[in-house]
Amino acid sequence: MRRTLAALLVEAARAHPEVLILTGDHGYALFDELRKTRPEQYVNCGVAEQNMVGVAAGMAKAGFRPIVYGLASFIPIRVLEQIKLDVCYEGLPVIFLGDGAGLVYSTLGASHQCFEDVAALRPLPNISIFSPADRFELVWSFKRARRLNGPSYLRLGKADLGDVHAEPLPDEFDHCVRGVIDASRENVCLASGSMVAISKRVIEREGLDYDLYSVLKLKKLEPQQILDLCQGRKRIIVVEEHSIYGGLGSAVAEIIAGRLQCSFQIGGIQDRFTEHCGTYEYLLSHHQLDEAAILNLLQTH
Amino acid sequence: MSTVASANQSFDPIALRQAVLDMAYNGSSVHIACAFSIVEILAVLYRKHLRYPDGRYDHPLRDYLVLSKGHGVMAQYACLIEMGWIEPGAATNYFKDGTRLHGLSEVGIPGLEVTSGSLGHGLSVGAGLAFAAKRRNTRQMCYAIVGDGEANEGPIWEALLFAAQFKLDNLIVIIDKNNYQAMGLTSEVLSTEDLETKLVAFGFDATTIDGHDEGAIDSALSIYQSRKDGRPKGIVAETIKGRGISFMENNNTWHYRRLSANTYGAASTELRRRSR
Numbered sequence: 128m129r130r131t132l133a134a135l136l137v138e139a140a141r142a143h144p145e146v147l148i149l150t151g152d153h154g155y156a157l158f159d160e161l162r163k164t165r166p167e168q169y170v171n172c173g174v175a176e177q178n179m180v181g182v183a184a185g186m187a188k189a190g191f192r193p194i195v196y197g198l199a200s201f202i203p204i205r206v207l208e209q210i211k212l213d214v215c216y217e218g219l220p221v222i223f224l225g226d227g228a229g230l231v232y233s234t235l236g237a238s239h240q241c242f243e244d245v246a247a248l249r250p251l252p253n254i255s256i257f258s259p260a261d262r263f264e265l266v267w268s269f270k271r272a273r274r275l276n277g278p279s280y281l282r283l284g285k286a287d288l289g290d291v292h293a294e295p296l297p298d299e300f301d302h303c304v305r306g307v308i309d310a311s312r313e314n315v316c317l318a319s320g321s322m323v324a325i326s327k328r329v330i331e332r333e334g335l336d337y338d339l340y341s342v343l344k345l346k347k348l349e350p351q352q353i354l355d356l357c358q359g360r361k362r363i364i365v366v367e368e369h370s371i372y373g374g375l376g377s378a379v380a381e382i383i384a385g386r387l388q389c390s391f392q393i394g395g396i397q398d399r400f401t402e403h404c405g406t407y408e409y410l411l412s413h414h415q416l417d418e419a420a421i422l423n424l425l426q427t428h
Numbered sequence: 429m430s431t432v433a434s435a436n437q438s439f440d441p442i443a444l445r446q447a448v449l450d451m452a453y454n455g456s457s458v459h460i461a462c463a464f465s466i467v468e469i470l471a472v473l474y475r476k477h478l479r480y481p482d483g484r485y486d487h488p489l490r491d492y493l494v495l496s497k498g499h500g501v502m503a504q505y506a507c508l509i510e511m512g513w514i515e516p517g518a519a520t521n522y523f524k525d526g527t528r529l530h531g532l533s534e535v536g537i538p539g540l541e542v543t544s545g546s547l548g549h550g551l552s553v554g555a556g557l558a559f560a561a562k563r564r565n566t567r568q569m570c571y572a573i574v575g576d577g578e579a580n581e582g583p584i585w586e587a588l589l590f591a592a593q594f595k596l597d598n599l600i601v602i603i604d605k606n607n608y609q610a611m612g613l614t615s616e617v618l619s620t621e622d623l624e625t626k627l628v629a630f631g632f633d634a635t636t637i638d639g640h641d642e643g644a645i646d647s648a649l650s651i652y653q654s655r656k657d658g659r660p661k662g663i664v665a666e667t668i669k670g671r672g673i674s675f676m677e678n679n680n681t682w683h684y685r686r687l688s689a690n691t692y693g694a695a696s697t698e699l700r701r702r703s704r
Binding site: 175179180185187188208209217 | 488534535536541546548549550551552554555556557558560561564582583586587590593
């Protein structure tokens, strides 16, 4: 997924001279090729994220198409007000890339773990939010975001979990939700980001009676599409590597509340910080988002 | 490119202050003193320096005026009325239900480039605009008006570092040093003293002037526009908060106080007396 992102950035910069890629001194190897081939379109703004977002707004006002890269803990969390006032209020076409969202930086602790980004951004008018689950969804999300005439956020989580789709999403695909297991089963699991791959493994291995859909665009969801997918199911389970407050689960609940009679539960990070240091897998287990916990959620709910 | 100001646009500071008083009285608004300290700076900019090709506030090749200290917006509204970009009735309708003009700078109003008032935002946006203009070699200037109280904000200093790093010599940062912020003297709240020294230390070409001396403002702007030496420019404009009305000058209650019929009358009378 990371290699795909690097290639997308180079491709966008090559094709469009008005694309500027801004970073707050993060990214390491991600920008190697870009710096080599399009150095003038790579702008390292230093460890000064608030200024970087204001600068991106100014660039966008003047007709450039900035892509702002950072870790999700900083872009969007540290700079939320800049995104709101400098970018969203005017509806400027700035793409924000929030890398390492969720528990990816498991060993770096609370400063780098981020499970509140979607909740923080969802109430801001004008912004679109994407949460790709694999490289195919990343390509689709990036291209969609590039076509928008307003701000967008790409939530980039754990990047090495493999593909969930067998092939690229067709260019004409224009929905928020993409089927992964689409077999008219009794129950439905809606997942985003890393949780799509993990839920897929569990459902396939255990042969659970669940369809699985990847929600790759979290804002705006299409209410009718969500209702159609959920209609007539016995159980609806939402799984996300994000707080149970304000993320995909909340967004789905806002749509189905009062409209559907069914069992509904959100699997996500409870109201607490991570207590211990450890691997990504350890933290998934700690927050009950590993395969065993997902299996438990899907089976016993 | 030419300036849009025509012969009948004088941007007379006394008339601008009267327009501010009218708005503030009609809208029962605060921040009058914040607007009064930047009247001469805005008057000189609009009268002589800001270039709006075809008289268009949205022309892609316009100069940019960024009011980072959004609290002074009434002074800018007064100029925008004179530019003909907002209707004169805006002064009498200020703050009425369903009207457009807010108490702080907001994009979407012709002539306002940034949404500010949450402080420390505008200068960064201005740096982005200056970056874009330099990248395109358009000769556009960007003027950013920052408050000395606003300089409490961290992003101001991030933006100064950025401007120097990217050699934004088309950016002129004008610091309205009126020595006060909302709750008291800046020196007593969170001091931003020695601003010129600070600007120079950050890589700026900087100077200090009397911010109410129109000749000094004009001269500093003219010198800095032509000095393309890779350094961003800083003008520390020493001003008086509440300038122009004796009972408001250096009386920080006028950051928040609203005009009564009496104070509005007294202030208007004082302006009329000065204009003779």
